Amino acid sequence: MTLRAELSVPDKAVEPGGMLSADLHVWNEGRIVDAYDLTLLGPPGEWGERRLGQLPVYPGMHERIKIPITVPRSGALQPGPLVFAVRVASVQEPFPVAVPEAEINVGSFRAIEAELSRSQTAGRLFGSNLITLRNTGNTAVAVRLRTAPQDEKAPLRSRMRRSRVVLGVGEKARIGVALRPARPALVGKAENWTVKVTAEWDGDANRERAFTYRRRPLLTPGASRVAMVLGAAVLAAAALWISPLGGGTRMPRTQTAAGPAQLDQVNAAEAKARQEQQKKAEDERKNEQADKAPKKRELQHPLFVQTTSGTKNSAYTVEEGYQLRLTTVQITAAGTGVLLLSADGKPLGSVPLSQAKDITPKIPVVVREGRKVRMTVQCAEGTSPAIPTLPSASVSPSAVPTAGVEACTATALVTGELIPDKGSASKDDAAKEGAR
Structure with a gap:
């Protein structure tokens, strides 16, 4: 059994915080149908999901899959070439393994x-x-x-x-x-x-x-009041000294309100400053909560079904706190039977396995939190020569075709966006949907 794989990425530099899409081509140069486990190696495997699922390939044919990679916006990521690889391993035999490599041209950014x-x-x-x-x-x-x-x-x-x-x-x-x-x-x-x-x-x-x-x-307000009192006392003493009787008509004492009014203004200004500090702390707390909120991200999830008769399905459940905007489903299938695709319990399409093709809804389909995107294969019993396969860790022995029965296999790559149910990202998307 022979396996060949190639990995390629765009030549242009990607600034940290940006995204790129790598192309993986896998050739099955053997004689039987095989599926391959895909594992992302190197730093990109630490930035997201390492396991990319399985990719079935027919003998003498090849398949292509796009691998989305988001480069983190981090100062620890130095500009220049960054090598990564994808491990492609057969699920039928332990020996056929390919590890194609590629380089990401990381750009520079200043912050x-x-x-x-x-x-x-x-x-x-x-x-x-x-x-x-x-x-x-x-x-x-x-x-x-x-x-x-x-x-x-x-x-x-x-x-x-x-x-x-x-x-x-x-x-x-x-x-x-x-x-x-x-x-x-x-x-x-x-x-x-x-x-x-x-x-x-x-x-x-x-x-x-x-x-x-x-x-x-x-001069502080207290010192000002003391100076005013001393000044008033000096003036009173001078008036008494000048008076012929050592006094004269007493002048009524007056108390200025400048001192208390000034103190009230100082207290009001300090209270206002405390309110501003409290408001700033509250704004920082809200910003921190907004930074921790879920962010919109791309999704590519594989579905795989293999059976000899009856009905079998594979499904993807939308993560908690998100809703999925489904854009494309890439389908590869073989056998005698019918493939049905549904999202959130609503049918997206039905097609014979031998005529399987990609499904792209004219309007993006939204799948709510906890709902499923399901691929169902209804395999008809047949008598045509079977293509032998071997059981593996990902395929149960009951799903292995027996002699004289044609196997029905199907794989689907679900592509779309995971959008938070709450937060600015989901609000912006809801506004765009309303504009449409």
Whole structure:
């Protein structure tokens, strides 16, 4: 028994986070029908499902299967050629094994994470903050830093300790932001100003962060009240000294409301800042939950049936939390009988085994969570010469054709998209379906 296999991928570079499709061709140069176990080797086998199922091939013929590969967006994945392979092993005999290899041309990408040490800082004559930059791409990147108050009329000057920095893969740097009020306030209420910090690279890529600088007056509200009381006492003493009777008509005491009103404003500003911090924490929590939500992904699942008489089926059940948008079913079959294909309990097509062909619905068929895509083979009893096969780990002895009975075999490759039932991906798809 002879086996030959070839593996090929597109020559163009694939940026991490992108997808490509590899073509696997398998030739059966033996004399009997055989099926082959397909296993993905190398790093692509660690990125997703290693086992690709079985591929039946008739004697003297060959079959082709497309293998979708998603390259992870990780800084640990260096740009350049990446070798992988597919192990093709016969299920009938232990010896025929082929391991064709191919290279994925991994491209480069640049990505920067930027985080501020504090969301709010305060001071009277100056202030400072720190921004931490980390290179999460797979190649070195030169970053340019800028800072400025959000309001151009703000009485505040800001500058970066370093305006440029080069980060290698996985490296991080901490750069200081220095602040100085242009006109320090002696008394009055505290003022909040928003300061922006921008990190730019590759011309148009950037990360922008902002924090609040709270400019406080040189004299605290308590010191201001003490100064006001002392001033009032000095004025009262001077008036008493000038009066002929050592006094004169007493002036009614007045109490200014500036102190309590200023304190209330400070407390209100602090409460507002706490609310903003709580809102930011809630937004970060929601974003983290959104990142952990299921993502839309491609599906290729093989179905295989082999029988000598009666009815036998093979089915794929849609995973929990997903719905399947079925686009194409590639079918290869042989024998005397009928092949029926259904999705979510609804028929997609029925065709004689000898006339089997691919099924592509004009409108994508949606299969809900927990429902099945089922391939059923109704094999007619016959007396034509049988094609001998041997039992294997994936085919039960009862399914092996006996002498004088023609075997009915069928394989189907279910292709489509798994879409989360909940989340942005499913909402976007639902909007597209409504537009149609």
